[in-house]
Amino acid sequence: MREVPLKTGRIAPWRRGVQWLATLLVLGLPFIRPGGESLLRLDAGTRTLLFFGAKLRIEEFHLFLIVVLILVFAFLFVTMLFGRVWCGWLCPQTTLGDLADWIERRTRNLPAPLRAALRQSCFLTLSALVGANLVWYFIAPPEFFVRLTAGNLGAVAGISLAVTALVVYLDLAFVRRRFCKSVCPYGRIQLMTMERGTLTLEFDPELKGVCLRCGACVKACPTGIDIREGLQIECINCGRCLDACRDVFAKRGRGGLIHYTFGPVGADGSRPVNRKALLLGGVLLLLVGLLVFGVTTRQEATLKVQRAASGEVKRLPDGSLVNFYSAFLENRGSASRTFSLEAAPLPGYRVELVGPVRGLELAGNANRKIGFALKVSPAPAPGTQVELKLVSNGKVVAASPLPVAVQ
Numbered sequence: 196m197r198e199v200p201l202k203t204g205r206i207a208p209w210r211r212g213v214q215w216l217a218t219l220l221v222l223g224l225p226f227i228r229p230g231g232e233s234l235l236r237l238d239a240g241t242r243t244l245l246f247f248g249a250k251l252r253i254e255e256f257h258l259f260l261i262v263v264l265i266l267v268f269a270f271l272f273v274t275m276l277f278g279r280v281w282c283g284w285l286c287p288q289t290t291l292g293d294l295a296d297w298i299e300r301r302t303r304n305l306p307a308p309l310r311a312a313l314r315q316s317c318f319l320t321l322s323a324l325v326g327a328n329l330v331w332y333f334i335a336p337p338e339f340f341v342r343l344t345a346g347n348l349g350a351v352a353g354i355s356l357a358v359t360a361l362v363v364y365l366d367l368a369f370v371r372r373r374f375c376k377s378v379c380p381y382g383r384i385q386l387m388t389m390e391r392g393t394l395t396l397e398f399d400p401e402l403k404g405v406c407l408r409c410g411a412c413v414k415a416c417p418t419g420i421d422i423r424e425g426l427q428i429e430c431i432n433c434g435r436c437l438d439a440c441r442d443v444f445a446k447r448g449r450g451g452l453i454h455y456t457f458g459p460v461g462a463d464g465s466r467p468v469n470r471k472a473l474l475l476g477g478v479l480l481l482l483v484g485l486l487v488f489g490v491t492t493r494q495e496a497t498l499k500v501q502r503a504a505s506g507e508v509k510r511l512p513d514g515s516l517v518n519f520y521s522a523f524l525e526n527r528g529s530a531s532r533t534f535s536l537e538a539a540p541l542p543g544y545r546v547e548l549v550g551p552v553r554g555l556e557l558a559g560n561a562n563r564k565i566g567f568a569l570k571v572s573p574a575p576a577p578g579t580q581v582e583l584k585l586v587s588n589g590k591v592v593a594a595s596p597l598p599v600a601v602q
């Protein structure tokens with residue numbers, strides 16, 4: 196039988212630290228507003244995803260898709276490398292469950308009516324905070340509080356907040372870890388993503404004889420499993436059994452029997468390489484590269500043109516031809532800019548734009564419709580096109596062809 200390694204360090208402080216950090220990040224991210232804009236928020240009004248400094252319009256669907264794929268692949272990558280570490284260390288469901296357990300422990304010795312009142316008010320406050328936190332990812336917190344105090348949060352935001360708060364309250368009061376154990380689909384997905392080198396908790400079978408059968412590991416397990424029977428789907432990699440066992444053996448001056456492992460150690464002392472994770476990591480890097488490329492090379496502004504609804508064409512006494520159009524301009528940058536519309540020269544003709552085509556001020560991320568006319572003299576042949584340019588600071592930022600109708 197192997198000597199029991201002396202591992203006495205506790206996992207709990209690390210896990211709690213990670214949980215605090217993740218919670219503060221999720222709560223605080225909408226409040227971090229460099230340049231007055233949230234780091235991460237989907238602005239429903241302007242249909243824009245604010246993604247760490249980049250503003251992605253819903254029209255830029257390909258970038259949206261890349262962001263979603265990055266999130267999916269990152270999730271799979273972390274799962275393949277670290278198993279259900281998400282569940283035990285990061286998942287809001289686990290953190291809220293831990294918090295609810297803590298509240299129950301702290302109020303255990305209070306008189307029954309006070310205990311119930313305190314617990315319920317804590318659960319309600321937490322639920323309302325989670326509901327508000329969700330809405331902050333759609334409505335910026337300063338605007339949220341102004342609208343909330345004025346009583347005009349809006350039906351969609353109000354219902355989302357209320358439904359989320361209700362679901363979280365029911366979860367805290369009645370469900371908690373039963374959800375992880377029997378409902379959460381992530382545990383099932385994990386089975387598909389597991390590899391030999393994935394991080395798991397292990398009860399070393401070689402040390403079976405050393406086990407005191409005290410049951411401390413089973414008692415500590417939030418999902419009620421016995422890690423000594425091998426890895427089970429319900430295990431959320433929280434490490435509580437590891438701490439419990441180390442506590443038991445620490446009194447005897449020895450290390451615990453349960454440890455984290457990236458797969459079994461081979462005869463040569465090496466561990467299996469997590470090939471699928473390497474592959475996923477590669478795809479993830481590629482997607483991040485694509486997103487960076489897409490964001491840095493995206494158009495600063497867009498220009499779309501269509502003929503005016505009337506389709507009217509005017510021939511003037513001097514022989515020139517006038518067509519009418521509507522131009523749709525969009526400033527995709529975050530700063531306000533001034534634009535102007537210019538027609539490219541057409542050899543042999545005099546082209547002129549008539550209308551409010553100069554000094555077009557557009558706030559960041561704003562769009563505007565402009566009505567204007569194109570005068571060409573003499574009247575050109577059918578099928579002629581004039582190039583319309585959108586110019587800002589002397590630079591052409593977008594262009595669109597203007598088909599010239601002759602009648």
Ligand code: SF4
Binds near residue numbers: 420
């Ligand atoms: S077996 Fe251990 S790591 Fe897995 S859920 Fe139970 S206490 Fe957490």
Ligand code: SF4
Binds near residue numbers: 406409
């Ligand atoms: S806590 Fe350790 S010693 Fe106690 S039953 Fe579990 S594995 Fe055995």
